[in-house]
Amino acid sequence: MLRALYSEHGGPLLGYVLRLTGGDRPQAEDVVQETLLRAWRHPEALAGRPVRPWLFTVARNLVVDAHRAKRARPQETGMDEHAMAAHAGTDDIDRALESWTVAEALAQLSPTHRAVLVETYYRGRSVAETAEELGIPPGTVKSRTYYALRALKLALEERGLAP
Structure with missing residues (x-):
């Protein structure tokens, strides 16, 4: 058949x-x-x-x-173990440099923008929790977050990190 x-x-x-x-x-x-x-x-x-x-x-x-x-599936790289270990070390260094650059960009923001981003993104708080922590209305948290993210993106672009 x-x-x-x-x-x-x-x-x-x-x-x-x-x-x-x-x-x-x-x-x-x-x-x-x-x-x-x-x-x-x-x-x-x-x-x-x-x-x-x-x-x-x-x-x-x-x-x-x-x-x-x-x-x-992720793409296969075809690297041997030695090359993968060297590549992993490079990734750690790159991540550290990126973290450093992001910290510098955050430091460039105004204190109010930086505080909102730290509370919402780094501490993982909700808008309501951030509003209570900072003593501001939830709507202010939302608008500050919006403008803080725009300012952070601009600061990162100046440093060559953001697209």
């Missing part, structure tokens, strides 16, 4: 999957193989219906699933 399916539908199915995969022949061949394997495992799905549309639908679903899975 599998040989007959492949000889009758294999060529057109491979051409269709090649178009779906952007010409990636190894991936297309894997999809065709998996599609035919599913047809062989589930002959009841083919009974009483045209075979080719079913095969094309299964192949399309496999390509879509593979694309989604690829997007959901």
